Amino acid sequence: MKARTMGRHVRESLKSLGRNSWMTFASVSAVTVTLLLVGVFIVIMMNLNQLADNLENDVEIKVITEPAADVEAVKTLEEQVRNTPGVSEVVHATKDEELEKMISSFGDELNLYKQSNPLGDALYVKATDPHKTAEVAQKIDSYDYTYQVVYGEGKIEKLFNVLNMSRNIGMVLILALLFTAMFLISNTIRLTIVARGREIEIMKLVGATNGFVRIPFVLEGVWLGVLGSIIPMAVISFSYYELYSQWQPRLQNELFQLLNATPFILQVNGLLLFMGVFIGVWGSFMSVRKFLRV
Amino acid sequence: MIVMKDVYKKYPNGVVAANGINVEIGRGEFVYVVGPSGAGKSTFIKMMYREESPTKGDIIINGINLATLRSKRVPYLRRQIGVVFQDFKLLPKLNVYENVAFALEVIEESPKQIRKKVNDVLALVGLTQKARMFPNELSGGEQQRVSIARSIVNVPKVVIADEPTGNLDPDTSWEIMKIFEQINARGTTIVMATHNKEIVNTIRHRVIVIDGGMITRDEFEGVYGYES
Numbered sequence: 001m002k003a004r005t006m007g008r009h010v011r012e013s014l015k016s017l018g019r020n021s022w023m024t025f026a027s028v029s030a031v032t033v034t035l036l037l038v039g040v041f042i043v044i045m046m047n048l049n050q051l052a053d054n055l056e057n058d059v060e061i062k063v064i065t066e067p068a069a070d071v072e073a074v075k076t077l078e079e080q081v082r083n084t085p086g087v088s089e090v091v092h093a094t095k096d097e098e099l100e101k102m103i104s105s106f107g108d109e110l111n112l113y114k115q116s117n118p119l120g121d122a123l124y125v126k127a128t129d130p131h132k133t134a135e136v137a138q139k140i141d142s143y144d145y146t147y148q149v150v151y152g153e154g155k156i157e158k159l160f161n162v163l164n165m166s167r168n169i170g171m172v173l174i175l176a177l178l179f180t181a182m183f184l185i186s187n188t189i190r191l192t193i194v195a196r197g198r199e200i201e202i203m204k205l206v207g208a209t210n211g212f213v214r215i216p217f218v219l220e221g222v223w224l225g226v227l228g229s230i231i232p233m234a235v236i237s238f239s240y241y242e243l244y245s246q247w248q249p250r251l252q253n254e255l256f257q258l259l260n261a262t263p264f265i266l267q268v269n270g271l272l273l274f275m276g277v278f279i280g281v282w283g284s285f286m287s288v289r290k291f292l293r294v
Numbered sequence: 295m296i297v298m299k300d301v302y303k304k305y306p307n308g309v310v311a312a313n314g315i316n317v318e319i320g321r322g323e324f325v326y327v328v329g330p331s332g333a334g335k336s337t338f339i340k341m342m343y344r345e346e347s348p349t350k351g352d353i354i355i356n357g358i359n360l361a362t363l364r365s366k367r368v369p370y371l372r373r374q375i376g377v378v379f380q381d382f383k384l385l386p387k388l389n390v391y392e393n394v395a396f397a398l399e400v401i402e403e404s405p406k407q408i409r410k411k412v413n414d415v416l417a418l419v420g421l422t423q424k425a426r427m428f429p430n431e432l433s434g435g436e437q438q439r440v441s442i443a444r445s446i447v448n449v450p451k452v453v454i455a456d457e458p459t460g461n462l463d464p465d466t467s468w469e470i471m472k473i474f475e476q477i478n479a480r481g482t483t484i485v486m487a488t489h490n491k492e493i494v495n496t497i498r499h500r501v502i503v504i505d506g507g508m509i510t511r512d513e514f515e516g517v518y519g520y521e522s
Contacts, residue, residue: 005402019387202383205343206444207373208400210366 005212013219023192024224030188031228031279034181035272039236041177042268045170051256052163056130058255059159061137061151063123067095069145074121077145081123086136089126095119120147131160178275186283189224193217193287200291210292217288218281225280226273233269240265295321295452295483296342301351303337303507311337312348313507319485319500321451324478326494327487329504329520335487338504339456342485343375344368356451373401376445376482378455382437384429384444390416391425394444401448415447419473435466439473446477453477455486459493471497494518 017024063081065074074092082090093101098119103110113119127136133151141149193200203213244261251257296319303312311334319325329335340346341353344360353360356374363371384393391412398408416422419439429437438458445453455474459467471493478484488494494501494517501516502509510520 002402004405008399198383199385202385202396203400204369205345205372205377205383206397206400207369207371207448209369212369212400 006215009215009219012216013223016216016220017223020192020195023188023195024227027185027188027192027224027280027283028228030185031181031225031276032231034177034184035229035232035276036235038174038177038181038275039232039268039272041174042271043236043240045174046264046268047259048170049167050259052167054255054257055159055163057126059127059130059133059152059156061125061127061133061140061149063125063140063146064148064150065120065122066145066147067118067120069120073145077143078123080143081125081140084136084139086127086129086132087125088128091124093122093124095121098122130156181275182279182282185228185279186286189221189280189283190287193284193291197291200288204292213292214285214288217284221280221282221284222277223280224284225276225278228280229273229276232272236268236272237265240268295319295323295356296485297352297354298341299352299354301341301348301353303334303341303346304349310507312341312351315351315504315507315509317502317509317512319483321483322478322481324474324484324499325486326499326501326516326518327485327504328489328494328501328518329510333505333520334507335504336456337507339454339485339487342452342454343372343377373448374450374452376442376448376450376453378438378441378445378453378458380457380460382429382434382441382461384437384440386429389426389428390421390432390440393429393440394447397444397447411447412443415443418446418476419443433466434462435469438462438466438470442470442473442477446482450482452483452485455484457487457489459488459490464492467493491518 063077065077069077078090078092081087095117098121099110099113099117102119125136125140127133133156134153137149137151137153140146200213241261244258248258296317298315298317301312301315302310304310313334315338327335327338337346341348341360342355344363348361351361355371358367358371358374360371385396388396394412394415395408398411403411413422413425416425419442421436421439421443424432424436429440432440438461442453442458445455453474458474459470462470467490474484474486475497498515498517500514501511501518503511503520505520
């Protein structure tokens with residue numbers, strides 16, 4: 001195709017937006033509403049996902065050493081744990097530190113034990129993959145000088161199940177919403193194209209190739225998608241930045257953290273733009289196809 | 295120029311619109327196609343520009359066999375054929391000039407050539423003064439002239455017209471016929487389906503009568519009428 005022809009297609013597609021202003025408005029509104037819904041949903045889902053990740057990463061294994069084990073033995077055990085496959089992080093707390101922790105939780109009566117500390121040292125272990133916590137814990141349990149290995153057995157499995165389920169539900173909802181959006185938008189675009197069936201018919205009769213007929217419509221789909229994604233992008237960006245600057249400082253030490261606004265919102269915007277354009281192009285392509293069999 | 299050999303056309307609803315048509319139309323001929331409504335005239339015409347395909351048989355136009363032509367090649371066939379309709383088929387949102395230029399844009403003609411050719415052809419049909427007007431601002435005859443201009447701007451070898459005067463009053467019909475005569479005089483083959491007895495009997499050309507999907511009469515310098 002000649003560059004001049006491409007220029008014509010671009011001009012034609014833009015002109016046609018104006019000529020069919022009512023239909024343009026209908027399609028753009030459909031894109032706007034659905035993308036806004038999808039966008040808000042994605043923002044919520046991604047943040048919940050982040051919470052789920054944080055919860056998962058918070059799972060750790062506490063290894064209590066034999067109270068009788070000497071410093072050397074504990075060191076050997078720590079080394080052994082560190083070298084266990086699947087272990088990402090090991091924090092060593094001495095028995096005195098452990099006692100301090102207990103005193104602060106249970107009260108000063110425990111100060112008595114300061115003379116002769118009955119506790120053993122503790123190792124706080126994190127697994128590279130939180131889902132493999134149980135496996136790692138079992139392995140550590142088999143080492144010498146471990147007195148007890150605690151990791152919330154039973155509870156974390158339930159937590160992981162709940163988190164997985166909520167992730168899946170979120171994915172299904174987003175997909176369902178996207179599907180609805182595509183259906184709705186392609187139908188609106190189809191209406192605009194049906195209204196111009198005569199135009200297509202005449203183009204075909206004077207010898208236009210299918211590609212020549214299709215390109216302006218597909219380009220129009222691109223413009224509809226771009227126009228339709230502007231408002232959702234603006235609304236979501238503005239609201240999220242606002243929310244982030246208001247709430248993130250208060251969530252400093254919480255498990256729940258909002259996703260960093262800067263890369264996240266750009267990614268969401270990119271996704272919305274892509275979806276808008278994709279849906280626009282797909283809708284045009286499918287609708288115009290029917291009219292090309294003249 | 296145009297050859298039909300044993301052409302049959304049966305529509306999915308069972309109607310047989312062409313039942314063994316054999317005809318040969320030479321270069322530069324002017325042919326009227328007449329016959330009662332529902333006799334197969336429109337199908338005969340539509341098969342020539344491949345809006346309909348024959349169920350059986352061959353249609354050869356300018357060396358191209360339409361029966362075996364791949365749909366991808368249909369646009370290139372149509373560029374060699376001008377088509378004029380009873381209802382003009384103009385784009386309402388384009389003005390006269392743009393409607394005619396459209397046929398050239400579609401085949402990626404250069405802007406300079408488009409300007410030249412469109413102005414020439416508008417002069418030929420006498421619409422230079424109305425180039426900037428829109429179809430709804432024109433009379434039926436003027437709209438038909440735009441449609442004719444569009445069909446010939448590309449200098450096709452064949453112009454096919456499906457009742458081009460069907461919606462026009464007698465005086466306007468004569469004007470339109472004058473334009474077709476001029477086009478024919480330049481060597482373009484013209485095939486015209488018509489119900490206009492006066493025109494057929496006055497401007498004498500070859501007459502093909504179609505009835506029941508068959509050619510029942512084919513006369514040079516013929517007259518209108520389906521009987522016998």
